Amino acid sequence: MTAEPGRDLAAEARGPLAILYKDLEGEVSEVGPVCQLSGRCCRFEEYGHTLFLSAPEAAVLIADAPPPVRPLDEGLTCPWQDLQGRCTAREARPLGCRVYYCDPVFDEHAPRLTEHFLGRLKALVDAEEWPWDYAPLHRHLRAAVERGAIAAPPPAG
Secondary structure: OOOOOOOOHHHHHHHHHHHHHHHHHHHHHHHOOOOOOOOHHHOOOOOOOOOEEOHHHHHHHHHHOOOOOOOOOOOOOOOOEOOOOOEOOHHHOOHHHHOOOOOHHHOOOHHHHHHHHHHHHHHHHHHHOOOOOOEEHHHHHHHHHHOOOOOOOOOOO
8 A cells, every 4th residue: 555645644643653652662661671872773784683664654754853864875774873873863763663672671572562562553554544564764765865755864974
């Protein structure tokens, strides 16, 4: 399913995703992982992970996050990670970012929470008849650049 022309997916999804994310935050806080601001969550290739997100999450991220601060790449890193390793898109970040913690205490809880909230996200997308398009972040960003929704930051140099 693709987005209908003229449809503002970010506007439609913003509120429902905020509720989902708040529920997730509540469950994560019960476990109590500690974020040590290492920045590993944003260095995908270096730490062996890929950030996947759905079309509604991508729409909200692109609409609500500040412009990327790093060059877009082929999925090696997140372009919203600043030079100190912090997320500049924190409020708009997708589910995959919200369930990733380097804290070993969280390791046993992450799969359950991820599956539960990913299931809730998919049910929401289906109920609202939004496009799913679950894909790596860099694919969503390349498409956004192509349609002019975001400007690619200049290459590092």
